[in-house]
Amino acid sequence: MNARPKGPAPCPQCAYLLRLLYREVRGLKEYTIEIQRFILQKEKEETVYRDAAYTMDRVGISDSTLLRCQHKGLIKVAKVEKGKKYFRDADVERLRTMYWGF
Numbered sequence: 001m002n003a004r005p006k007g008p009a010p011c012p013q014c015a016y017l018l019r020l021l022y023r024e025v026r027g028l029k030e031y032t033i034e035i036q037r038f039i040l041q042k043e044k045e046e047t048v049y050r051d052a053a054y055t056m057d058r059v060g061i062s063d064s065t066l067l068r069c070q071h072k073g074l075i076k077v078a079k080v081e082k083g084k085k086y087f088r089d090a091d092v093e094r095l096r097t098m099y100w101g102f
Contacts, residue, residue, distance in 0.1 A: 048089040049078055055087050059096045069095060 050058070055075075056066050069075050075095045078088045 047078075049086040050089050050092050052085045052087070055092050055095075058092055059099055061099065069099075074098065 052063070052066060056063060059066070061069070066075070070077065075087055075091050077085045078091070079086045
């Protein structure tokens with residue numbers, strides 16, 4: 001039994017061009033992944049984290065309201081260290097704007 005598909009054989013030039021195209025696409029994909037890693041690393045370095053106490057004070061809400069906002073998806077806990085919740089500063093400001101309108 002022959003596993004090769006029936007029909008005309010691909011031309012040698014087409015196979016060569018496909019190999020070249022594949023190399024280019026693979027190179028672009030690797031370069032894109034490298035750029036994404038750089039951007040994510042830069043964001044990590046520039047991200048300011050705020051604890052829950054700062055967040056409540058800045059937004060002007062209580063701890064139960066902050067918890068409610070978390071459950072509703074209005075703000076997301078960015079990280080937890082030693083039992084303390086931390087939020088990204090940009091998310092805190094966005095919640096403040098949404099909550100108070102300014």
